[in-house]
Amino acid sequence: MEKASNFVVAAHKLPKVSILIASFNRLPALKRAIKSALQQDYSAKEIVIIDDGSEKESQVFLERLASLSKFINVYFQKNQGPAAARASGVEKSTGDFICILDSDDVLRKNAVSSVMHIFLNNEDMELVHVNNRKIFKNKIMGVSRYPQKENQSRFVRHIFLSPIVPFKHSGMTFRRKTMISLGNYDVQLARKVDIDIFLRFLTNGKKIKLLEDPPLVDFIQNTGSISRSRIIGIRCWFKIIDKYEQRIIFRTLYKSLRTGSELGKMLVEMIRYKNN
Numbered sequence: 001m002e003k004a005s006n007f008v009v010a011a012h013k014l015p016k017v018s019i020l021i022a023s024f025n026r027l028p029a030l031k032r033a034i035k036s037a038l039q040q041d042y043s044a045k046e047i048v049i050i051d052d053g054s055e056k057e058s059q060v061f062l063e064r065l066a067s068l069s070k071f072i073n074v075y076f077q078k079n080q081g082p083a084a085a086r087a088s089g090v091e092k093s094t095g096d097f098i099c100i101l102d103s104d105d106v107l108r109k110n111a112v113s114s115v116m117h118i119f120l121n122n123e124d125m126e127l128v129h130v131n132n133r134k135i136f137k138n139k140i141m142g143v144s145r146y147p148q149k150e151n152q153s154r155f156v157r158h159i160f161l162s163p164i165v166p167f168k169h170s171g172m173t174f175r176r177k178t179m180i181s182l183g184n185y186d187v188q189l190a191r192k193v194d195i196d197i198f199l200r201f202l203t204n205g206k207k208i209k210l211l212e213d214p215p216l217v218d219f220i221q222n223t224g225s226i227s228r229s230r231i232i233g234i235r236c237w238f239k240i241i242d243k244y245e246q247r248i249i250f251r252t253l254y255k256s257l258r259t260g261s262e263l264g265k266m267l268v269e270m271i272r273y274k275n276n
Contacts, residue, residue, distance in 0.1 A: 018095030053079030
């Protein structure tokens with residue numbers, strides 16, 4: 001009760017949060033994501049949508065939506081990939097903080113307010129991430145609960161060694177100025193931009209915290225192109241490992257482990273989704 005009352009008292013001077021969505025087609029999922037952003041109980045917000053070259057149907061919908069809501073700002077660009085779309089979104093956002101929402105995921109109603117409570121009570125906090133529920137065909141497949149690690153060097157090592165990446169992009173919220181000072185998203189990465197950003201915050205000594213309970217994002221899984229995504233992901237992992245690990249022996253070790261992990265997850269996903 002104390003947390004809630006503190007939050008209400010400060011409501012008249014809340015810092016602005018930009019909920020950033022990079023979109024590319026998949027209109028039904030996008031509508032669901034936008035609805036969840038609009039329903040946030042945090043009042044000082046805007047929704048920034050960067051459309052990365054979607055088909056006409058999606059563009060018409062977004063144009064119409066932007067004309068109807070004062071909270072939504074939509075920008076269109078030729079297809080350049082999710083990293084370029086998010087980098088553009090960071091630049092165009094006007095919020096003090098940016099909350100990332102993948103276009104096929106859903107924020108729980110109190111997601112932004114819960115995350116912002118951490119920032120409002122910790123002036124040195126730079127990034128907050130959250131746990132999530134995994135949803136497939138409207139069924140809850142499980143809950144991803146990530147580890148809370150205080151030691152930054154161990155956390156970096158854990159990211160490279162763990163079969164499951166210990167954070168999720170959706171719901172990740174950071175200070176906009178800090179993100180820009182660290183160079184924004186790497187537009188050369190086709191995948192795994194969340195890992196690159198997380199490592200950049202960690203290796204630059206920025207304070208990061210996991211908001212443990214409850215899960216604040218519904219991660220909507222689909223069978224769209226599991227194999228293709230995993231193979232592209234392995235290539236991106238190699239680029240990231242080369243960027244953050246200078247020791248050749250550890251580079252080789254991490255690359256071998258990531259390859260085995262990604263291929264193993266691809267096989268498990270294909271079997272699981274085939275049976276559902």
